[in-house]
Amino acid sequence: MNGGINPGCRHWAERDTMGISGGRRPTGTIKMESNRKPASSPVFAGRLAAAVLVMAAAGPCRAQTSLQNQPRIGYQAAPDADQNKTLLLKDFNPVSMLHVPVHAVDQAKFYVIDVHNHVNDAARIGEHLPPERVLEVMNKTNVKMIVILTGMWGDRLQAVMDEMVKSYPGRFMVFTQLDWSKVDDPDFGAEMVALLRDSVSRGARGLKFLKDLGLGVRDRAGKLLAIDDPRLDVVWEECGRLGLPVFIHTGDPEAFFLPVDATNERYEELIEHPDWSFYGRDYSGFRALLEARNRVFARHPRTTFVSLHMGWPENLDWVSSMLDQYPNVMVEFGAREAELGRQPRRTRELFLKYQDRVMFGTDNEVTEAMYRNHFRWLETADEYFDYWGAPGQGRFKISGLALPDDVLEKLYHKNAEHLFSQFHPSSGSASNKGAP
Numbered sequence: 001m002n003g004g005i006n007p008g009c010r011h012w013a014e015r016d017t018m019g020i021s022g023g024r025r026p027t028g029t030i031k032m033e034s035n036r037k038p039a040s041s042p043v044f045a046g047r048l049a050a051a052v053l054v055m056a057a058a059g060p061c062r063a064q065t066s067l068q069n070q071p072r073i074g075y076q077a078a079p080d081a082d083q084n085k086t087l088l089l090k091d092f093n094p095v096s097m098l099h100v101p102v103h104a105v106d107q108a109k110f111y112v113i114d115v116h117n118h119v120n121d122a123a124r125i126g127e128h129l130p131p132e133r134v135l136e137v138m139n140k141t142n143v144k145m146i147v148i149l150t151g152m153w154g155d156r157l158q159a160v161m162d163e164m165v166k167s168y169p170g171r172f173m174v175f176t177q178l179d180w181s182k183v184d185d186p187d188f189g190a191e192m193v194a195l196l197r198d199s200v201s202r203g204a205r206g207l208k209f210l211k212d213l214g215l216g217v218r219d220r221a222g223k224l225l226a227i228d229d230p231r232l233d234v235v236w237e238e239c240g241r242l243g244l245p246v247f248i249h250t251g252d253p254e255a256f257f258l259p260v261d262a263t264n265e266r267y268e269e270l271i272e273h274p275d276w277s278f279y280g281r282d283y284s285g286f287r288a289l290l291e292a293r294n295r296v297f298a299r300h301p302r303t304t305f306v307s308l309h310m311g312w313p314e315n316l317d318w319v320s321s322m323l324d325q326y327p328n329v330m331v332e333f334g335a336r337e338a339e340l341g342r343q344p345r346r347t348r349e350l351f352l353k354y355q356d357r358v359m360f361g362t363d364n365e366v367t368e369a370m371y372r373n374h375f376r377w378l379e380t381a382d383e384y385f386d387y388w389g390a391p392g393q394g395r396f397k398i399s400g401l402a403l404p405d406d407v408l409e410k411l412y413h414k415n416a417e418h419l420f421s422q423f424h425p426s427s428g429s430a431s432n433k434g435a436p
Helices: 007-016 042-068 131-141 154-166 188-202 230-242 267-272 286-299 316-325 337-341 344-353 368-379 405-420
Strands: 112-117 143-148 172-174 207-209 246-248 305-307 329-332
Touching (some): 112 405, 131 143, 131 368, 154 172, 154 188, 188 230, 230 286, 286 305, 286 316, 316 329, 316 344, 337 344, 337 368, 344 405, 368 405
Parallel strands (some): 143 172, 207 246, 246 305, 305 329
């Protein structure tokens, strides 16, 4: 049809304007004459029948005309499409239409040691929580122990030990850190060894390095302290002698070292945290930082290092090569559920191959929902769901790994227990005050 009235509709429109005897009438009306009985008049009966036919035909014709006025289904973009794309990215929160299985995991299948957290730490990286609330979350989710990595040193370390370790034996472990304010001291290395020994005497069970080593720590002249600076060698060696693991965070997501533009998958995150961008200026390149750290691994084979955040989670072939080359290195996946969960097959392959060297870590606020999201990722085969904190680390979904029980148990607690069992303070060190 070409948008006009079809012949049938035109015929009935014309009949609608005519009287039965040929005289014109107002459309759709029938005049009744008062001196006749409608029920017995043949003329009236004919006119009534004609009116019924007119109205019956008019309905479909009006509907047809209405449909012809509706927009047609086309295959070209609307001419004003770009002008109508006004929704801000921060307000875009689509709901998936996939109908896929959802399995809630309220408690971990095996008890958990979270080796990467900062709850109630000395550096106050996160909001301080009542210890009773932290224990409540742990008990509800089957988390046996949390390792608080940023314990600092001296009195501040002691405060964390008193609040979290002494009050709740067996539930928390605390690491110490180095005092970078002394980096220009002539005896910096020896001073840090003394600090380390004092921290161990207070109950610290590991040494933690934030990403500021290589990206933030500078000497008096403003030069960045290199990760493999020789002044730190005595510290690495002392950790090996004590059986004290070194947890080291080097670099950051690869996208943080690239231009913050429309091609950066962490664009929103870097706009929100511009200080997390390490593109340009005098920073070493991303790969150069990792290579400097690997030189430390090679120089100190008797020291056990844990490459935090997997080392380079966007490149698991590189992680595999690191683990093959340095048998004194382990990994954990704190705050990298997003990176690993979007490549589930490759991640599962790596976790199975290096099942004795991967540990459970979160690097997130302590809540029931946070832990349950991680358990779902590790234990189920669910597909296409939000990582914890989405879309903060990028607009992608993750899928579950469905790890076998023996591997799951190693990741959840056995590997961490083996690591921490290597601690052996020397007989000459001070008493282990506050040790768990």
